[in-house]
Amino acid sequence: MTAGLWLLHLGVQAADITVSAAASLTHALRDVAPLFEAAHPAHKLRFNFGASGGLLAQMARGAPVDVFISADQETMDQAQAQGLVRAAQRRNVASNTLVVVVPTAAGPSSSVPKPLAMPTTLNDLARPAFARIAIGLPASVPAGRYAQAALEAAGLWAAIAPKMIGAHHVRQALDYVARAEVDAGFVYATDAALMPGKVKVAFTVPTAKPILYPAAPLAAAPRAAEGMKFVDFLLTPAAQAVLAKHGFGRP
Numbered sequence: 101m102t103a104g105l106w107l108l109h110l111g112v113q114a115a116d117i118t119v120s121a122a123a124s125l126t127h128a129l130r131d132v133a134p135l136f137e138a139a140h141p142a143h144k145l146r147f148n149f150g151a152s153g154g155l156l157a158q159m160a161r162g163a164p165v166d167v168f169i170s171a172d173q174e175t176m177d178q179a180q181a182q183g184l185v186r187a188a189q190r191r192n193v194a195s196n197t198l199v200v201v202v203p204t205a206a207g208p209s210s211s212v213p214k215p216l217a218m219p220t221t222l223n224d225l226a227r228p229a230f231a232r233i234a235i236g237l238p239a240s241v242p243a244g245r246y247a248q249a250a251l252e253a254a255g256l257w258a259a260i261a262p263k264m265i266g267a268h269h270v271r272q273a274l275d276y277v278a279r280a281e282v283d284a285g286f287v288y289a290t291d292a293a294l295m296p297g298k299v300k301v302a303f304t305v306p307t308a309k310p311i312l313y314p315a316a317p318l319a320a321a322p323r324a325a326e327g328m329k330f331v332d333f334l335l336t337p338a339a340q341a342v343l344a345k346h347g348f349g350r351p
């Protein structure tokens with residue numbers, strides 16, 4: 101898709117600030133937007149949410165983005181290595197935790213008997229009862245990379261990988277669990293909180309690195325200066341309060 105068609109697809113006007121952000125930030129940033137726009141009446145935010153790796157690929161192909169917010173440092177490091185963002189303008193704006201969730205009710209194809217429906221450790225996921233496990237595709241989804249790293253550290257990746265139902269972003273993994281199409285899934289704590297009636301947090305997954313969300317304006321963006329205003333705004337008490345309401349921690 102060309103830059104012009106991509107803009108048209110999103111309904112973006114020339115003066116808008118276009119933000120490509122990790123899917124897990126969808127609800128929080130939509131709530132932050134009115135506060136930013138009230139404080140900066142001349143600016144309007146437009147969002148493009150998706151897997152961090154997919155968003156990076158769009159920008160590498162020339163998608164007209166003003167701000168990038170990824171769910172991990174690795175993807176932002178790649179953006180920096182490609183010259184898309186500048187190190188001096190990167191800011192960590194939020195933190196999160198990784199959890200394993202299970203469906204609150206067994207689906208028609210669920211392989212988990214009721215007594216075994218609540219794993220308490222990563223080792224439990226290796227049991228035959230947990231035959232389908234939703235994980236974001238590690239190549240492009242940070243939540244999937246965090247999950248793979250945790251499983252590798254526990255010596256379980258070889259046992260879990262054949263059971264993996266790949267998701268193109270973390271919200272898709274959440275949907276698989278909510279519809280009981282899988283027996284368990286790896287998502288962020290903030291995602292699990294969106295569907296308390298459909299998914300249940302089984303346990304928190306330890307991660308070797310903290311889950312931090314870096315944000316930066318695109319170096320060559322036509323509205324990079326305005327984009328930097330939004331990045332800085334995300335660290336204000338007002339924006340941090342909204343992020344906290346959605347379950348995100350301070351960076």
